[in-house]
Amino acid sequence: MEKGRETKVWAHRGASGYRPENTMEAFELAIRQGADGIELDVHTSADGQLIVIHDETVDRVTDGTGLVGEKTLKALKELKVSTSAEPEGIYRIPTLQEVLDLMRTTDMMVNIELKNSICFYPGMEEKVLKAVKEMKMEEQLIYSSFNHYSLLKMKQLDSQVQTGILFSDGWVNPAMYAKKLGINAVHPAVYHLKYPQFREEVKRAGLKMHVWTADKPEHIQLVKEAGAEAVITDYPDRAIALV
Template sequence: MKRMGKTAIVLMLAAGLMAGQAAGVSAATEKEDKVITVAHRGASGYAPENTMAAFEQSVAMKADFLELDVQLSKDGRLVIIHDTTVDRTTDGTGTVRSLTYEELSQLDAGSFFSPAFQGEKIPTLEQVLDEYRGKIGILIEIKASYLYPGIEQKVADALSDRNLDKPNNGKVIIQSFETASVEKFHKLLPDIPVGILTSSANQLTDEALAQFSTYADYINPNLAYISEDLVNRVHALDMGIMAWTVRNAVYVQPLLDAGVDGIITDYPDYVPRHRG
């Protein structure tokens, strides 16, 4: 795990210099015992996905990261929504890319989940960054990049404009199913950790993992593909691994037993803070 492993070593050395070798080992062990909890589209089991309400719930539930999906409006704004159409999660119809930000901002993105969330809006990436930077980690999924030429640069600019292009704590991560998009973003902002999302066994072969390890920091597979062997092979290449998407608590312990570094879930309270 490129950045996580380096951080653990630094912590160990610092603790050893200050309080002896035993203290260093203890600090490193505690870090390795930590499980990263990622609130999928926010705490989307409790609030409408990809809304400020879901992100606020992520913070309240003490998740380590909120995860979100970013696309482009017709006029080039970075908007937070999962599907490439607005039909499922709003009271509107049509593709995201066919609607301006002004049109998207008029939609109700909460009522599909519950009447209690009527009036929730589709946020922009900039709004989320401004509100939650420093409060919680932010895992940004670049969605359907093949529909949005230049989206990687726009995301990079939004981060750079806020001095988030060189995080010293790994609290911003970029991921995508489109490997070319991940690689493109890595070239733009090489200090930001990036991850490959996958639900394909073909992307989890030794050869594929070795190729990804030349630029990626994480491999984030569908939970159905997680095994101790896969975790060990990913770790051997100095990458981290986070599984998606947990919607039933029964899946948590097997993932922990396999040794994953993080769990992406609609229900952040399902995941323990430490492996125990």
């Protein structure tokens, strides 16, 4: 891994441009391609297990239907994840524990997005922090979410955790908002970099910036020129070549 990159490369849901998103195979490929980190999404199953999947339902990425939070771990493990990305094969939904077991063997960053903005999962924050602490991986983790109440709870549970706000379109000075909350970073979409004064506001607030999802060469270049600490991309190998 090239340690000297000013803009780090984080694999979005793993190397999801090449393998089904949020699968062990996608994360393993991100490691092989030399990414500096990975980004993943966490929900909670009906029996309280931490599940790595993006949507609130399994419909888009598996051969099943229904809410993640209404299915047991056993039921979720029986589903086949979509194989739209090559190569063909059988892919399964991983647990957070499985992904952490893999990532602890590396020095890569792990960005966990807490997916509790629509479906609320009581105790999720405590469970995630416990899992990470048991693995002694605290230094490798940063937590992001559109649910800023959840990020504040993470800070209340452990003041040392690194956090980053996700936000939607049209916010005025989200960097100042994040700083007032004691958040460490902003996680803007690529197009947010074109908002008036956004880059300057982030710099003035002294926050880190991790930008998603930059796949096109011109977008990756824009993230690099903005001085972001990380670019989050489906194609880590392409981003590495450009940054």
